[in-house]
Amino acid sequence: MPRTTAANTLLGHIERVTFHNRDNHYTIAKFRVDKTDGLVTILGTMPHPSPGEALKVTGRWETHPKYGPQLRIRSYEALLPDQKDELAKYLSSGLISGLGQQTANRLVAHFGDQTIAVIENDSERLKEVAGIGEVLAFKIASQWKAKHALRSLMAFLQENGIKTAYCQRIVKTYGDDAEKILRNEPYRLVHDIPGIGFHIADTIAINAGASREDPRRIRECLLYLLVQAADTGHTFCFENDLTKQCFESFEINPELAAAALAELETEQEVVIERPTGALAPTAVYHYRLYEAENGIAAKLKALMSVPLATVPLKAEQITAQVLKKLALKLSSEQLQVVEGVLAHRVGVITGGPGTGKTTLVRSLCAVFGSLGKTVSLAAPTGRAARRLSEVTGKKAATVHKLLGYNPTEGFFERDRDNPLETDVMIVDEVSMVDTLLMYQLTRALPATAVLILVGDAFQLPSVGPGNVLADIIASAAVPVFSLNTIFRQAAESPIVLNAHRVRKGAFPEIVAQEIDQGLSEFYFIETQHPDDVVARICQLCTQTLPEKFGFDRVRDIQVLTPMHRGEAGTINLNQVLQQKLNFRPAAEKIAGVAFRPGDKVMHLRNNYQKDVFNGDIGTVKSIDPQEKTLRITYYERDVDYDFAELDELILAYAISVHKSQGSEYPAVIVPLLTQHYILLQRNLLYTAMTRGKKLVILIGSLRALEIAVKNDQSGNRRSGLVDRLTPCKEEF
16 A cells, blocks of 8 residues: 555545546546655546646545456545646646647746636736737636636535535536535535535535534525425425424424524415415415416406307217318217317316327317417426327427516416417327416416316326326316317227226236237236346347347337336346347447437427427437537437537437336336336336337236336325415316
8 A cells, every 4th residue: 555644635636537427527647656666546526637746635535356456535635736837737638728838938937836826816917928818828827727616615615524416416507606505505405406506505504513403404404405305396395394304304493493494484485375264284386386376377367257258069069070170070978078178278187098088189179270269289398288289180288488488587488468369279198287387377367268177187297396187087067078088099909908997996908928929919928027127128129029029129119117216227128128139339428428429318308499308219310529529310300419418318218107108119028026126106107108109018927016016106296276266166
């Protein structure tokens, strides 16, 4: 073991950099220890490592079975040279692009031991040196500041025991002032970086000597817990649960938490609903969610209070119009639903697969069109909107796009003062619409509009807070038209029949038949061990399904999994399937992923500039390492990304069930293992099964399948929408 200045501290310089990841800054380097001939391996998080750079490195020794002793970095400090020639060599080592040896020599000769101070604090003076003009002076100062600010920030995070993996996100939010903000205003992170902000801010503040009973800390803790509840689908928290969690997780006295809640209520940050019943618990809402729930209920009530301007068509008139425009005849159930919808200003159409929801939407468009009404079609995601447009033959948009969402300013152009110009609003896949989005949609509807909500309430609820479709149905305040008859063609499909069985809590019918025969549409393959599940999925994707069923290995087959982590999670499956399905050379790792031309990828967030939306799936067409761009083909349209934008993309050979909502795929493979226990739920399994058009394969353990079928947890979200709608109830 090499000699050190302290138990686990080395002084020396980087001899060479063996590996460096520019995204997460993970580095492996050979380190020459001062006053020795020792060359040791150091590894850990280190931005911008440069050969020849002098460092003081602190860490812990560990022994690698192949490479021997190595020091895992806990913290490090750059040691600036104190000799002029060494300082000039350091500055011209590639640390600052465009600064050569001769210019660095002149720079150090001119400013001497004040060189670094001038670069950091008085960069205008750099132009005093021959060969340094406006551009180079700015480059020297900005690059020095950026690199040393990042290193200083990482050191600061390490000192506070905070994961340096958060560093990039913090720098992206605050720039070069990140460390200054963290030191002086740590609780700004709570609002600026949702999810991780409070824990980082709290750690920094407490380490700096702030009191655990600091009023601002308590306020931010309460707001953070409300945001966390919203992230898990709840629109409110019970006050007792909130104060209890403050005490158990953050050591905040419940009385102080209650006092802080009262202050937040006064400032209209939160709304506290105190029930009239003695035993009912008190609910605490973030103001936006309280406003949204009340706004939805009020607008639905207002719409239903406006009489219809026209006399509803009779059954024979509806039949004639649908037959004339669509050349199809409605069933008696479908005809009754169309009659019912036409008789009300607000209505819900719900039903499982194969019950004709799409036919109903097409029929309603035809009938309203015959009445001279303008119809707007919308869905919550780009994929769902595209599919709605394909099946109806009419233009459909995402709800965000329809409402003119401005992502830069964070507001919707369409609202009560600038309403939508439409007579009829039909929204598909409403189970995916959360409370906040439904509020924006309803407030933008004209007072005389007709609103028709279409969806399957048994599918997974929205990712965002609330359970809007299920709550509207449960309230009985809005007329609901359920489609229960499975049409003959769909009734012959084991996918449809088994989906309906799962929907009712019954075990799917499993036929003892080898998949190699390719004779069915629904299979269960029993495989207990996760490694075996992964191996079998690879075999299905690479051989069985392409050879026996004729599916394209990448385009037609979609793996849907409940979890991200674990052997059968999205992360591992994507890495394994990429190796099996794409033999092209791997490009440099970008955002932690080695994208290759031909890769199947998914876009993760709405990008209105590129006209690409959360959940859109495309294919990598090309990668240009020189220009640092990557081109993706979406639905026969090419979209370019800079490497800096690639955090918006992930591999999509395997995706989560949540991300699959609103889409259909020719073949679906769903791993089900007891390791997925926390997410083995009936509505998740049902949603996954209903994504498959021609083939569904469940693979895993019968025990996991049984758990999923029996676990009906879809109604466990805390929401007040049912109660707010119930007073609207009237006879239909």
